[in-house]
Amino acid sequence: MSNNMSFTRGPWQPTKHTAIVPNNSTNLPTVPKAIYCQAAGNIVVRDKSGTDLTYAMTTGQVLHVRAVRVLATGTTGTYYAWN
Numbered sequence: 001m002s003n004n005m006s007f008t009r010g011p012w013q014p015t016k017h018t019a020i021v022p023n024n025s026t027n028l029p030t031v032p033k034a035i036y037c038q039a040a041g042n043i044v045v046r047d048k049s050g051t052d053l054t055y056a057m058t059t060g061q062v063l064h065v066r067a068v069r070v071l072a073t074g075t076t077g078t079y080y081a082w083n
Contacts, residue, residue: 018083019079027068028069030083033066033082034063035079037061043079044073045065045069057077
């Protein structure tokens with residue numbers, strides 16, 4: 001019996017983690033596949049159509065949204081982009 005196993009990375013799986021610094025006027029350097037919550041709080045994200053949405057996040061929660069910006073106003077907690 002062989003123990004040789006191969007795994008393929010799916011399109012949703014992160015390959016890079018980057019700390020998010022919320023900013024009201026600057027977009028994220030890259031659009032993340034998801035956002036991970038390190039410390040609970042609210043996150044205000046802007047989508048590609050310019051709509052701002054607020055999410056209440058708990059520690060360890062993953063937000064599957066393709067945000068172009070995380071706004072400083074209204075955002076609390078600590079977040080990481082999964083790219």
